Amino acid sequence: MIKVNNDYTSIRINAQRLWNSLIEMAEIGATASGGCNRQTLTDEDKVSRDRFVQNCEQASCSIKVDQMGNIFARRAGRNNDLPPVIAGSHLDTQPTGGKFDGAYGVLAGLEVIKTLNDYGIETDLPIEVVTWTNEEGARFSPAMIGSGVWSGNFELDFAYSRSDKQGKIFGEELEHIAYRGEVAAKAKPITAAFELHIEQGPILETEGLQIGVVSGVQGISWYDLILQGQASHAGPTPMQARRDPFVGLTKIIDRLYELIAQHAPWARVTFGDIKAEPGTRNTVPEQLILSVDIRHPEQSILDDLDTAFRKIVSEESEKVRLTGIIKDEWKAPAVSFDKDCISSVKQAAEQLKYNYKEMFSGAGHDSVYVSQVVSTSMIFIPCKNGLSHNEAEYASPEDIEAGCNVLLHAMLNRAMD
Numbered sequence: 001m002i003k004v005n006n007d008y009t010s011i012r013i014n015a016q017r018l019w020n021s022l023i024e025m026a027e028i029g030a031t032a033s034g035g036c037n038r039q040t041l042t043d044e045d046k047v048s049r050d051r052f053v054q055n056c057e058q059a060s061c062s063i064k065v066d067q068m069g070n071i072f073a074r075r076a077g078r079n080n081d082l083p084p085v086i087a088g089s090h091l092d093t094q095p096t097g098g099k100f101d102g103a104y105g106v107l108a109g110l111e112v113i114k115t116l117n118d119y120g121i122e123t124d125l126p127i128e129v130v131t132w133t134n135e136e137g138a139r140f141s142p143a144m145i146g147s148g149v150w151s152g153n154f155e156l157d158f159a160y161s162r163s164d165k166q167g168k169i170f171g172e173e174l175e176h177i178a179y180r181g182e183v184a185a186k187a188k189p190i191t192a193a194f195e196l197h198i199e200q201g202p203i204l205e206t207e208g209l210q211i212g213v214v215s216g217v218q219g220i221s222w223y224d225l226i227l228q229g230q231a232s233h234a235g236p237t238p239m240q241a242r243r244d245p246f247v248g249l250t251k252i253i254d255r256l257y258e259l260i261a262q263h264a265p266w267a268r269v270t271f272g273d274i275k276a277e278p279g280t281r282n283t284v285p286e287q288l289i290l291s292v293d294i295r296h297p298e299q300s301i302l303d304d305l306d307t308a309f310r311k312i313v314s315e316e317s318e319k320v321r322l323t324g325i326i327k328d329e330w331k332a333p334a335v336s337f338d339k340d341c342i343s344s345v346k347q348a349a350e351q352l353k354y355n356y357k358e359m360f361s362g363a364g365h366d367s368v369y370v371s372q373v374v375s376t377s378m379i380f381i382p383c384k385n386g387l388s389h390n391e392a393e394y395a396s397p398e399d400i401e402a403g404c405n406v407l408l409h410a411m412l413n414r415a416m417d
Helices: 015-026 043-058 103-119 145-150 156-161 170-176 203-207 245-262 299-319 339-351 366-370 397-415
Strands: 062-065 071-075 085-090 127-132 192-198 211-217 219-228 268-270 274-277 287-296 323-332 356-361 376-381
Touching (some): 015 397, 085 103, 103 127, 192 366, 203 356, 211 397, 245 287, 366 376
Parallel strands (some): 085 127
Antiparallel strands (some): 071 127, 268 287
16 A cells, blocks of 8 residues: 555556556457457457456446446445546447547546555545446447436437347347346436546647646537439439439538538538448449538537538439438537536646646547536547547557546545545
8 A cells, every 4th residue: 555645646546557458458359450349239348348347346346237238336435325426438449449449538447446545545435437338339329328328318228229230239239248237227416427538639639738628529410311312224324314312412512511611610520421222333323321420519500500401401402303311310419518527627637737728529428428417527638640430549658647647636626525
């Protein structure tokens, strides 16, 4: 046990231990290009969960798993009747994901507990680390569904009914990996929640800063754009006689890019997946299905973008004799985090003498839903070249350490009554 003075300002995490835990977790689902493929409810996901639970138990934590497979590891405090302070993120990845997205926030939370054990510090409030199920949404849509059910945004039956591209059902796959718990997937009283994450963008690195104090998350709207035309033979059908969905699609995409440019620098649009039906080389497709992701940190502007998107699809479809349908897949509103939690993060960064800035998150996180029912904030650290959802994703050991030290002291700020 390490002795420490009563104000706790001198304590720091074990940086090498945290780095080792990240590298060891990255071995599960490791890809040939140095990343991770650990999609939710796969066998690799189960192995990562098993390892997390084992490590938490070794740190003297009690474990609870809820009906969505969300795992809560609890370190007791002096008064266990008080709501805990929690930290966490997710262990699932994209198919070609990196080592740090999600896993860093989970393992840093566990490192906070290990550090408190090292120093023999008993917090007044209990501390919990959580790993949320299916944050990425790479295999099962929508994203963040584990925290979404827990916070009351989705019904449990809706989550259980979701299917992947192979037709496998979420609820059945949760059973398959033996992480369908008995605890209700329902929000409970919590004093404060923190999520530590790599930025997934270039701002901190570009400005030479170590810490992002995240004050909110931009709103996200996911759609499926369906353009219906008429299937016809690629050879005999003249171009002018076709009802080709691609003709309408190119105009729609061009206009959407122009729309987003009008709302720079914060507006975003992404077309991440496309499917042509019937999907043969020598047939003009009857139907195209395109995923559309639109984002902005101000909800009023996001609503305006939604209206404009629908108008563009209607106008361009009519011009070329198509039927344009917009299917709302998922929406996460713009979020502002709790001022007291933000203040705890700022205070920790200042105390530790790390340079920082307040910023919005461009990506969705479980904290979006958690913040609707719990006082919440996030902490960012830089990632190399702003890359994430990429096997080349990287964060330096020094920044990994800095972010976790901020998490430690922000949690202590709220866990000492």
